[in-house]
Amino acid sequence: MATDYDAPRNKDDEQGHESLEALKSQQRGGAMTALIDVEDADTAEGIDLPGADLSGEELVVQIIPPQEDEFTCMSCFLVRHKSQVARESNGEKYCRDCEG
Numbered sequence: 619m620a621t622d623y624d625a626p627r628n629k630d631d632e633q634g635h636e637s638l639e640a641l642k643s644q645q646r647g648g649a650m651t652a653l654i655d656v657e658d659a660d661t662a663e664g665i666d667l668p669g670a671d672l673s674g675e676e677l678v679v680q681i682i683p684p685q686e687d688e689f690t691c692m693s694c695f696l697v698r699h700k701s702q703v704a705r706e707s708n709g710e711k712y713c714r715d716c717e718g
Contacts, residue, residue: 691716 684690687700693716704717 689711691713692710702713704714705712
């Protein structure tokens with residue numbers, strides 16, 4: 619059945635007003651409260667502001683040496699698995715993504 623979307627819809631408009639009135643009466647009758655789940659990381663203390671003095675902070679990073687089955691691409695400088703080597707010249711290796 620074809621529908622003419624430009625034609626006036628009298629029947630649907632009446633139903634829309636009824637449901638709108640029902641929503642308004644429900645809204646007046648009972649106030650709904652929203653519960654917000656706040657974690658410690660979400661508070662203002664967990665946010666670092668730009669320009670904050672971080673001179674007293676110490677960064678701890680564990681550096682893992684390159685594995686025997688890995689190489690560093692000399693184009694994108696990402697560590698890749700040896701199966702991703704596309705080209706090697708003068709001891710420099712290039713990955714498949716960079717060589718396209």
